[in-house]
Amino acid sequence: MPRKPRIEIPGYYHIINRGVDRMNLFRHRDDYEYFEELMCFYLKSYGITLHNYCLMSNHYHLLIEITRENLSKFMRQLNMNYAIYFNKKYKRSGHLWQGRFKSWYVTDEAYLYTLMCYIEQNPLKANMVERLEDYPYSSYNHFLKKEIPECLSQSWIIRHFQEDKDAIRALLNSEIDTTQLQELKTASSLVEAPNSDRKPTEEDLRKLLQNIADIKARNKTIVKAYKEGYSQHMIAKVLGMAQSTINGIIKRNG
Numbered sequence: 271m272p273r274k275p276r277i278e279i280p281g282y283y284h285i286i287n288r289g290v291d292r293m294n295l296f297r298h299r300d301d302y303e304y305f306e307e308l309m310c311f312y313l314k315s316y317g318i319t320l321h322n323y324c325l326m327s328n329h330y331h332l333l334i335e336i337t338r339e340n341l342s343k344f345m346r347q348l349n350m351n352y353a354i355y356f357n358k359k360y361k362r363s364g365h366l367w368q369g370r371f372k373s374w375y376v377t378d379e380a381y382l383y384t385l386m387c388y389i390e391q392n393p394l395k396a397n398m399v400e401r402l403e404d405y406p407y408s409s410y411n412h413f414l415k416k417e418i419p420e421c422l423s424q425s426w427i428i429r430h431f432q433e434d435k436d437a438i439r440a441l442l443n444s445e446i447d448t449t450q451l452q453e454l455k456t457a458s459s460l461v462e463a464p465n466s467d468r469k470p471t472e473e474d475l476r477k478l479l480q481n482i483a484d485i486k487a488r489n490k491t492i493v494k495a496y497k498e499g500y501s502q503h504m505i506a507k508v509l510g511m512a513q514s515t516i517n518g519i520i521k522r523n524g
Contacts, residue, residue: 280337282321282376284385287349288329288368295356295366296327302407305330305352310421312351316344321425322389324408326396331389333376345371346499354497363517383441384451386426390442402443413438475500475508492516493523 289295296302302325309332313320319335334341353366376382393405402410412419413427414435422428431437478495482488488509495505502520506513 279375282333282335282382283341284374284376284389285332285334285345285371286329286373287345287371290365290368292328292368293366294327295329295352296325296407297360301356301359304355306407308348308351308355310419312344312347313421315347316340318344319424320409320421321427322386322409324389324392324405324410326392331392333385333389341373350497350499358521363521382426383444384446387442387444387446388451391446410442413442472504472508475504479505479508489519489523492519496520 296305305325309320309323312318313334317337318340320332321335322331322333324331336344349367349371356366357363376385390402390408390410393399393408394402399405402408403414405411409422409425409427412422413425418428427438427441431441475495479488479491482491492505492509496502496516502513502516505511506516509516
């Protein structure tokens with residue numbers, strides 16, 4: 271059964287994505303920092319506002335705001351490029367993510383305030399730190415610093431509190447009503463559906479791979495196709511090659 275399009279209404283979204291089989295997505299400090307770098311780059315490229323984020327070892331949370339229908343494009347670029355980095359660094363192949371990302375549309379201000387606290391308090395709830403400011407891979411840590419990263423400069427917290435660090439602490443450490451959070455998330459899921467971007471087809475891939483002059487050009491095109499979202503299986507099928515060969519080409523040239 272074909273997937274339904276994801277409805278992308280301009281506004282705020284809570285995004286969650288997890289590692290396949292609960293695998294750790296971030297093993298070292300460099301991994302967290304590289305993901306943050308990718309995230310900020312693609313947020314700027316797609317004109318998306320980041321309000322809050324938290325990177326946990328095997329999943330992450332984002333609270334973002336879109337003004338046009340480009341959420342799926344942004345997420346595809348972010349997840350795909352991090353997966354390429356991760357697989358290359360740790361010499362692995364295959365899927366990194368547990369299916370496609372989950373998104374919930376933020377329906378009102380009550381949900382927005384609850385989400386900001388929920389996202390920032392993840393490390394605390396997981397008993398990873400005793401204070402939120404001790405966790406280095408979330409927006410909370412940045413909000414308390416003098417220099418705010420560019421990708422958080424237009425966040426709700428900064429726009430409303432600016433230099434008032436005590437107000438930021440008070441808001442983001444507020445107690446969360448988890449029952450209310452679930453009710454709000456359920457209500458917002460009424461506008462949730464799978465990705466809206468058109469799924470790459472074999473016909474499109476055949477056009478991309480046709481009239482290639484030599485092996486070097488072919489290999490570059492294979493890597494390009496993979497980065498654009500075509501699966502190794504589809505590339506192998508179109509070219510009449512083994513999937514293991516395609517995987518090797520991508521590893522050597524990616």
